[in-house]
Amino acid sequence: MTDNSVDGDAVDELEVWCAGEDWCPVTTTASLIGRKWHPVIVHRLLEHGPSGFNELKTNVDGISSKVLSDSLENLEEKGLVDRDIVSEKPFRVQYSLTEHGESLEPVIVSMRDWGLEHLTEPSE
Amino acid sequence: MTDNSVDGDAVDELEVWCAGEDWCPVTTTASLIGRKWHPVIVHRLLEHGPSGFNELKTNVDGISSKVLSDSLENLEEKGLVDRDIVSEKPFRVQYSLTEHGESLEPVIVSMRDWGLEHLTEPSE
DNA sequence: CTGTATCCACAACGATACTG
């Protein structure tokens, strides 16, 4: 390895960085968002910005309260999502992405693009 | 599709394509590779090319026979991976990516890059 | 080498209902 410059042209080839080491960025990334709903939730937050619980629930489409709740808790633990109480009287909460979470945008975008190009028919 | 509205400048904003419809490319993509090991396996196949079972098992690092077997079967069902018997006498098999599977490269690369940039310390 | 056979544990998911 010349010098493992992480970005830019290093992308043209998928090489080393995992050789010999016992961790791998793909593995680690997958452990954070490699779940059925996590990428979708992050995506909705990217798309719609900070959202309330039910707003998110509606946007995510098909997720149950419990699963959304679990997922958000998990994303919080991982430092990808922030939960802020914006109002006590009418109890309102806002979920938003942390910087860490926002940085996932390229990943989510690539997933979206792939889905758009290769899965135009979900019935497959 | 070089015309892809999906890439390039379209990325600056994450908008529509999911509005009103009951499917979403992110959801669908996540349902295919939104698992702990799937992206890693696909990555290894991208990196090392067609691989045998144990070769893959070694490369994936830490995965058990059962889980790898299960995952490969799942990836096959999804049309992302092909399994070819290359030799009967000394029984040898080769797993390789289908075109569909190879097309996931940008997604895997983005996951790798994100991991490299944001998770230099897996201990976090 | 290429897996399968078990068994087990636990996480994820899902539906429904219900509370503050």
Place this chain on the structure above:
DNA sequence: CAGTATCGTTGTGGATACAG
């Protein structure tokens, strides 16, 4: 609005052993 409580099902992961 923002969740929790339950319960049940399925999926995922991991260890060990064994078979073609």
